[in-house]
Amino acid sequence: MKDSQSNFFADVYDVVRLIPKGRVTSYGAIANYLGLKRSARMVGWAMNQSHGDDSVPAHRVVNRNGVLSGKHFFSGGEHAMQQLLEAEGIKVIDDQIQDFKDVFWDPMSELEL
DNA sequence: TACGTGACCACGT
DNA sequence: CACGTGGCCACGT
Numbered sequence: 001m002k003d004s005q006s007n008f009f010a011d012v013y014d015v016v017r018l019i020p021k022g023r024v025t026s027y028g029a030i031a032n033y034l035g036l037k038r039s040a041r042m043v044g045w046a047m048n049q050s051h052g053d054d055s056v057p058a059h060r061v062v063n064r065n066g067v068l069s070g071k072h073f074f075s076g077g078e079h080a081m082q083q084l085l086e087a088e089g090i091k092v093i094d095d096q097i098q099d100f101k102d103v104f105w106d107p108m109s110e111l112e113l
Numbered sequence: 114t115a116c117g118t119g120a121c122c123a124c125g126t
Numbered sequence: 127c128a129c130g131t132g133g134c135c136a137c138g139t
Contacts, residue, residue, distance in 0.1 A: 008135095026122090027120070027121055027122085028121065028122055028123095031121080031122085031134090032122095036135090037122090037134090038121090038123080038133055038134045038135095039121085039122095039133085039134045039135060040120095040121040040122055040134080041119065041120085041121050041122085041133095041134065041136085042121090042134070042135055042136070043120085044119070044120040044121060045119070045120080045135080045136065045137080047120055048120060058120080061120080062120085063120075063121060063122085064122065069120050069121080070120030072120080073120060
């Protein structure tokens with residue numbers, strides 16, 4: 001096990017697990033919260049590896065534009081991620097979250113580091 | 114070992 | 127206001 005990257009992945013997963021039901025956050029917000037400000041890509045990569053871990057609601061993580069950029073990586077079809085979000089009361093149209101700012105959950109603001 | 118790619122974001126032109 | 131480039135870090139070929 002690589003301690004360093006495992007620690008980073010663990011941190012990302014921990015934050016994602018803290019996302020309340022019916023809310024979403026962005027890769028950049030998580031990266032920023034962890035202090036990796038410019039390394040949002042790593043958060044995305046972490047999500048990629050988290051795929052298969054039911055404890056990590058990756059469907060609640062989208063890009064800063066509110067677009068389901070990672071839907072393509074979900075198993076069960078292209079609309080699997082959208083249906084998961086809609087099941088939590090989040091409206092999604094054409095891979096775009098409606099009222100994104102309203103359902104947006106910022107760890108820095110909500111967790112108040 | 115080096116290059117290219119990636120579930121992104123911010124800035125410059 | 128749209129597009130291009132840089133930056134970040136890790137992984138695959």
